[in-house]
Amino acid sequence: MLGVVTTYHQRIAREKRALILAAATELFLELGYDRTSLARIAERSGVSRATLFKQFPTKAALFDAMVTESWSAAAEEAPPPPGDITGGLTTIGRRYAELLSRAQMTDLFRIVIAELPRFPELANAQFSQGKLPYFESVRDYLLSEQDAGTIRVDDADLAATQFLGMISNYVFWPALLVPGWEVSAERAAQVVDEAVRTTAARYSTTS
Structure with missing residues (x-):
């Protein structure tokens, strides 16, 4: 009982x-x-x-919780096992596109951008507690693939930035800035697939 x-x-x-x-x-x-x-x-x-x-x-504690909630699903997902760079990046890319498509993520960024001049600590919280840990998880995945011999990267930070940027620049940022901008699930999948192909072609040891 x-x-x-x-x-x-x-x-x-x-x-x-x-x-x-x-x-x-x-x-x-x-x-x-x-x-x-x-x-x-x-x-x-x-x-x-x-x-x-x-x-x-405090409001700061409440905002920290908003950041955590927005990024929590991504933080809970285990990275793909190394050995298949195309499959691994596809998994990561689809997760990222789905994460960015959530209304709470768009709302969070809008709050941060609106309040940045007066409350830069909100942007710091969003970056250090949300975006940075996610970015580091993608970078670490790329390094694990390099250890497995499937890719060769001289700058894993840059490679992770390139991959995530190809997705967010189409799926997320226009939706944040342009009223009525919508990306269908089919189009988002296409964007992810192209980002995977580009990254694999650039860094794969077998291409």
């Missing part, structure tokens, strides 16, 4: 956390980071102030 009760409370806590993060995102976009108070977020989310303050004592 104790386990059932504990599971119930954990589920309720997760649901309230999701409500808080959704409300915070809406208000940061509507009013700006500076004009949004934790009290207003509690009211919008429908949870008590005590509940919100218990989970997020």
